[in-house]
Amino acid sequence: MALHIETLSLISTVQTAVLALMLWAGTHPGASVARNSLHLRAAAFAVEAAGWGTLAAHAYLSPTMLLLGGNALNLIAMAMSVIALRMLLGEPLRWRLVLAIGVIGWLGVGWFGLVHPDYRYRVLWGSVAITLNMLLNVEALTSGFRWHFSRARNVLLLFCVMAVVLVVWRSGQLWFGSDQPLATSVPSATNFIYISLSGMQPLFASIGFLLLYNEILQQELHLLARIDSLTGVKNRLAINEIMPRKMAQSARWQQSLAVLMIDADHFKSVNDRFGHAGGDVVLCAMVASIRATLRETDVLGRVGGEEFVVLSSGTDLSGALRLGERIRTTVESTSLLVDGQALRLTVSIGVTTVMPAEQDSAAVLHRADQALYAAKRAGRNRVVSASMDDDQVATLPA
Numbered sequence: 229m230a231l232h233i234e235t236l237s238l239i240s241t242v243q244t245a246v247l248a249l250m251l252w253a254g255t256h257p258g259a260s261v262a263r264n265s266l267h268l269r270a271a272a273f274a275v276e277a278a279g280w281g282t283l284a285a286h287a288y289l290s291p292t293m294l295l296l297g298g299n300a301l302n303l304i305a306m307a308m309s310v311i312a313l314r315m316l317l318g319e320p321l322r323w324r325l326v327l328a329i330g331v332i333g334w335l336g337v338g339w340f341g342l343v344h345p346d347y348r349y350r351v352l353w354g355s356v357a358i359t360l361n362m363l364l365n366v367e368a369l370t371s372g373f374r375w376h377f378s379r380a381r382n383v384l385l386l387f388c389v390m391a392v393v394l395v396v397w398r399s400g401q402l403w404f405g406s407d408q409p410l411a412t413s414v415p416s417a418t419n420f421i422y423i424s425l426s427g428m429q430p431l432f433a434s435i436g437f438l439l440l441y442n443e444i445l446q447q448e449l450h451l452l453a454r455i456d457s458l459t460g461v462k463n464r465l466a467i468n469e470i471m472p473r474k475m476a477q478s479a480r481w482q483q484s485l486a487v488l489m490i491d492a493d494h495f496k497s498v499n500d501r502f503g504h505a506g507g508d509v510v511l512c513a514m515v516a517s518i519r520a521t522l523r524e525t526d527v528l529g530r531v532g533g534e535e536f537v538v539l540s541s542g543t544d545l546s547g548a549l550r551l552g553e554r555i556r557t558t559v560e561s562t563s564l565l566v567d568g569q570a571l572r573l574t575v576s577i578g579v580t581t582v583m584p585a586e587q588d589s590a591a592v593l594h595r596a597d598q599a600l601y602a603a604k605r606a607g608r609n610r611v612v613s614a615s616m617d618d619d620q621v622a623t624l625p626a
C-alpha cells in the first residue's frame with residue numbers, strides 16, 4: 229500500500245481535532261482548576277491539529293511558512309500541554325521556563341532552516357525542545373515520588389518516554405542512518421514511521437490526561453464528601469473513618485486518646501431570635517472559637533446540627549477535662565454580634581478517653597454522648613467526664 233505524508237498528516241489533523249473536542253466536552257460543569265486545565269489541554273490539541281494541518285497542506289504553503297508556521301504551532305501546543313498538566317497536578321507552572329524553551333526552540337529551528345540551513349541541526353534543535361518539555365512533564369508527574377503511581381500517571385509517563393524515544397530515534401536516523409530526508413514532508417521511511425507514531429501520541433496523551441482528570445475529580449469529591457459545608461470542619465462520615473484509625477494508632481503507640489462531645493446550649497432559642505441564617509453565623513463563630521483552643525493535631529468534626537466532636541491524641545482524662553474547660557470558657561467569653569445584637573453562647577461538653585485495647589469507636593462516641601447529656605441534665609455550660617458519677621456531676625460549677 230502506498231502511503232502519503234499528506235494522508236498521514238491529514239488523519240492526524242482530524243484525530244487531534246476530534247480529541248480536542250472530546251476533551252473540551254468531557255469536563256464536568258463548575259469552575260475548578262482541574263476543569264480549566266482540561267480546557268487548556270483541549271486548546272493545545274486544537275493548536276496541534278492546526279500544526280498537523282500545515283504539514284497536510286504543505287503543497288499549498290511556501291517552505292518558509294511551513295517551517296516557521298508549522299513549528300510555531302507545534303511548539304505552542306507543546307507549551308500549552310505542559311502548563312495544562314502542571315496545572316492539573318497542582319505543580320508550579322514554570323511558565324517562564326516553558327515559554328523560553330518554546331521561543332528558543334522556534335528561533336533555533338528558524339536559524340537552521342532559513343539563515344544557516346542544516347536539516348539535521350534543525351531537527352536536533354527541535355528534538356531538544358521536545359525532550360526538555362517532556363522532562364518538565366516527568367518532573368511534575370513524579371513529584372512526591374511513590375513506588376506505585378496511579379494508572380493515569382503511568383500512562384502519561386509512558387507517553388513522555390515514547391515521545392523522547394521517538395525524537396532521539398529520528399535524530400539518530402538523520403545523523404547516523406542511511407535514510408536522510410531533507411524535510412518532514414519528504415516521503416521517506418524515517419518520515420513515515422515518525423509521522424505515524426507521532427500521530428498516535430495525542431491519543432495516549434488524551435487518555436492519560438482524562439484518566440488523571442477523573443482521578444483528581446474523585447479525590448476532590450472524596451474530600452468534599454467528608455467536609456461539613458457550613459463550618460468547613462470534618463463531617464460525621466469523616467469522623468467515623470478517622471476514629472478507628474486514631475484508636476488503632478493510640479493502641480500501637482500506647483498513647484491516650486481523648487474524645488470530647490460539644491453541644492451548643494439552647495441553640496433553638498438562637499434560631500428563634502435570629503432566624504436560621506443568624507443561627508448559621510453563630511455556629512461558624514462557635515467553630516472558630518473551638519478551633520482557636522485546639523492543637524494542630526487535634527481533629528474537630530460536626531456530628532449533628534449543633535453537636536461537635538474533638539479527638540485529641542496524647543491527651544489523658546485530666547488533660548481532656550482541662551481542654552474541655554478551655555473550650556467552654558473560650559466560647560462563653562467570646563462576644564458575638566448578630567444583626568447588631570449581642571449574644572452570649574455557652575456549650576456543654578462530655579469527655580471520655582479510649583481505654584487500652586478498646587476497638588469499638590461507636591461505643592466511645594456513645595460514652596462521650598452520655599457524658600454530654602449528663603452535663604445538659606446538670607444545668608448545661610459545664611464539662612462532664614464519662615467516669616464521673618451523678619454526685620460528682622451535681623457539684624460541678626457552671
Ligand SMILES: Nc1nc2c(ncn2[C@@H]2O[C@H](COP(=O)(O)OP(=O)(O)OP(=O)(O)O)[C@@H](O)[C@H]2O)c(=O)[nH]1
Nearest residue numbers: 491492493494495496497499504505507508533534
Ligand atoms: N441555624 C442552624 N440551626 C441548626 C442547624 N442544625 C440544627 N439546628 C438547630 O439546632 C437546634 C437544636 O435544638 P435542640 O436539639 O432542641 O437543642 P437546644 O435548643 O440547643 O437545647 P439543648 O441542646 O438541650 O441545650 C434546633 O432548633 C435545630 O433547628 C444548622 O445547621 N443551622
